[in-house]
Amino acid sequence: MTKKLIMLLCLVIISSSLAIGQEAIPDSAGLAPPAPAPPTNVRVVDRPNDAGHGLIVKWDLSPDDSAGLNNVAIYEVFRAGSPDGEFISRGVVPRGITEYVDFDETEPNSEHPNPNFMPVNSTWFYKILAISDNQVRSEFSSVASGTTIENWIHTGKIPIGVAAITFTVFLIIFISSARKGKKMYVRPLAGINAVDDAIGRATEMGKPILYILGLGTAGDIATIAGFTILSRVAKRTAEYQTKVIVPVQDPVVLAVAQETVRTAYLEAGRPDQYNPENVFFVTSMQFPYVAAVNGIMLREHPATNFYMGVFYAESLILAETGNIAGSIQISGTDQVAQLPFFVAATDYTLIGEELYAASAYLSQEPVQLGTLKAQDYTKAIVMAFIILGAIAITAGWPFLRNLVTINL
Amino acid sequence: MTGGQLLLNGLAAFLTLCIFSFLYRDNPFYKFAERLVAGVATGYWTMLLFHTNFVPVVWNRLAHDGRYEYIIPTMLGLMMWTRFSKKWSWVSRYSIAFYIGISSGITITLSLYASLFRQLEATINQPLTFDAAGISSFLIIVGVLSALVYFFFSAAHKGSMGVISRIGIYVIMIGFGAGFGMTVMGRIALLVQRVIFLRGYVNSLTAFFGG
Numbered sequence: 001m002t003k004k005l006i007m008l009l010c011l012v013i014i015s016s017s018l019a020i021g022q023e024a025i026p027d028s029a030g031l032a033p034p035a036p037a038p039p040t041n042v043r044v045v046d047r048p049n050d051a052g053h054g055l056i057v058k059w060d061l062s063p064d065d066s067a068g069l070n071n072v073a074i075y076e077v078f079r080a081g082s083p084d085g086e087f088i089s090r091g092v093v094p095r096g097i098t099e100y101v102d103f104d105e106t107e108p109n110s111e112h113p114n115p116n117f118m119p120v121n122s123t124w125f126y127k128i129l130a131i132s133d134n135q136v137r138s139e140f141s142s143v144a145s146g147t148t149i150e151n152w153i154h155t156g157k158i159p160i161g162v163a164a165i166t167f168t169v170f171l172i173i174f175i176s177s178a179r180k181g182k183k184m185y186v187r188p189l190a191g192i193n194a195v196d197d198a199i200g201r202a203t204e205m206g207k208p209i210l211y212i213l214g215l216g217t218a219g220d221i222a223t224i225a226g227f228t229i230l231s232r233v234a235k236r237t238a239e240y241q242t243k244v245i246v247p248v249q250d251p252v253v254l255a256v257a258q259e260t261v262r263t264a265y266l267e268a269g270r271p272d273q274y275n276p277e278n279v280f281f282v283t284s285m286q287f288p289y290v291a292a293v294n295g296i297m298l299r300e301h302p303a304t305n306f307y308m309g310v311f312y313a314e315s316l317i318l319a320e321t322g323n324i325a326g327s328i329q330i331s332g333t334d335q336v337a338q339l340p341f342f343v344a345a346t347d348y349t350l351i352g353e354e355l356y357a358a359s360a361y362l363s364q365e366p367v368q369l370g371t372l373k374a375q376d377y378t379k380a381i382v383m384a385f386i387i388l389g390a391i392a393i394t395a396g397w398p399f400l401r402n403l404v405t406i407n408l
Numbered sequence: 409m410t411g412g413q414l415l416l417n418g419l420a421a422f423l424t425l426c427i428f429s430f431l432y433r434d435n436p437f438y439k440f441a442e443r444l445v446a447g448v449a450t451g452y453w454t455m456l457l458f459h460t461n462f463v464p465v466v467w468n469r470l471a472h473d474g475r476y477e478y479i480i481p482t483m484l485g486l487m488m489w490t491r492f493s494k495k496w497s498w499v500s501r502y503s504i505a506f507y508i509g510i511s512s513g514i515t516i517t518l519s520l521y522a523s524l525f526r527q528l529e530a531t532i533n534q535p536l537t538f539d540a541a542g543i544s545s546f547l548i549i550v551g552v553l554s555a556l557v558y559f560f561f562s563a564a565h566k567g568s569m570g571v572i573s574r575i576g577i578y579v580i581m582i583g584f585g586a587g588f589g590m591t592v593m594g595r596i597a598l599l600v601q602r603v604i605f606l607r608g609y610v611n612s613l614t615a616f617f618g619g
């Protein structure tokens with residue numbers, strides 16, 4: 001009975017100490033441990049490089065942080081909408097730290113209210129206290145305020161801006177010189193040289209051409225390059241009166257592909273032969289789309305399959321089925337993980353940037369040729385940077401590496 | 409396993425075998441499974457878009473949150489419907505132009521960061537020393553430079569440029585070989601997973617019928 005009473009007493013003591021949580025734990029002599037001094041010099045600044053939904057609270061360490069009583073364990077930061085308003089805890093940081101980033105850009109809406117969200121140009125008030133190892137809280141610091149500001153320029157991304165401007169300067173120079181009639185050489189691309197042969201083969205066999213734009217959206221660069229090549233292919237098929245089938249998986253890609261093919265038929269002088277039903281939506285999900293396209297391959301027996309755009313795990317499944325169907329296959333993508341499958345399973349592959357170059361090679365338009373030349377000059381600068389950067393880092397000068405280090 | 413579960417798993421096993429039957433040749437079972445999955449996927453995807461995009465992004469913001477700036481993208485979306493009219497289909501081109509322009513602008517900046525700057529930083533991060541790390545770094549630099557030469561399009565790949573670009577394509581192919589092997593391993597794992605499912609179903613059938 002006595003044992004049970006002692007155990008019960010122990011339980012009560014433990015639960016009470018847990019319940020009081022943040023209250024001071026007396027020392028062995030029964031005296032309340034001393035409270036640490038609060039942090040000083042609290043100031044609030046705008047969080048740089050954001051869309052105006054963050055503030056940074058800074059302070060000087062409490063005199064009892066690693067000095068004095070040396071009993072500070074954490075700092076707790078409180079925020080309110082007005083100096084007299086209710087201060088709500090925003091978070092804690094360990095001792096030795098002198099700033100807290102208050103940032104949450106999830107905009108509230110009727111379904112998901114977010115009390116932590118700070119609108120642009122809103123002023124907020126902060127105060128901080130130090131908490132000791134024994135859960136003793138200091139007095140609050142003085143109140144400091146700050147206003148959220150929307151930053152138009154992300155200073156960490158300035159190198160990206162410089163690179164974009166340099167590239168744009170090259171673009172303007174080379175496009176204008178191409179427009180003035182300067183001849184610009186583009187090295188032959190095996191995959192593109194095969195395009196006309198493949199269309200001719202389809203015409204001779206009386207079979208259709210299957211053009212697959214992949215799983216990308218209309219805004220993906222590879223899909224845009226795919227549209228350019230589709231334009232060329234559709235123009236040739238219009239001239240040769242060969243059917244081109246374009247099954248797509250994205251509604252916007254469908255709209256652009258229909259426009260591309262329609263315009264190509266118009267340019268070829270055969271608008272009457274354009275059949276919008278040959279450019280159609282299948283489904284937006286990856287493997288159902290693949291299942292449907294595989295079926296088309298085996299039923300329509302296309303003479304040529306084009307795969308131009310963004311591809312994922314379906315690349316090998318599609319290319320293997322095309323092989324089984326006996327089609328000539330030309331592929332092109334910028335998805336590095338899928339290129340090995342296209343290289344292994346299709347007859348010609350446009351590797352990465354070759355896909356973008358193909359559209360310039362096919363069209364011979366000054367804008368595209370100038371762009372290609374500008375890309376080459378940019379690559380030359382990158383190569384020079386790599387050589388100089390490697391020498392510099394070996395010599396112990398990291399400044400070139402630091403130039404290309406982006407701090408997001 | 410209950411009778412209902414057995415029936416549902418039986419349907420899944422049947423559809424799996426229907427899809428596998430494609431390995432033999434195109435057949436009515438494959439056609440059935442293909443059309444079923446395409447139809448179900450489209451229906452599912454449409455409702456998913458409605459609930460995860462239209463309701464929270466368009467309807468709630470306009471009707472409940474008073475965020476009237478969302479009228480602009482809503483109008484652009486509605487303009488896409490003009491594609492059904494021969495007379496007015498040109499209006500949809502504005503939506504498409506807006507979409508492609510904005511997407512490309514965002515993508516180009518991100519690509520510069522992910523494909524250029526991060527690669528550049530990683531390539532010149534390691535000093536060229538006479539130890540394993542230094543030699544590895546040297547090989548990376550040689551590989552990157554020669555691969556970049558391969559992607560020069562405005563100069564003929566002849567002479568020394570031809571030699572370097574050939575090294576570049578070898579480097580690329582070595583990378584592709586490694587990528588191919590790694591992905592095939594993943595695909596085999598997927599196949600094994602499916603075969604385990606079929607085996608488990610057969611075991612459940614046997615247990616259910618007291619075999």
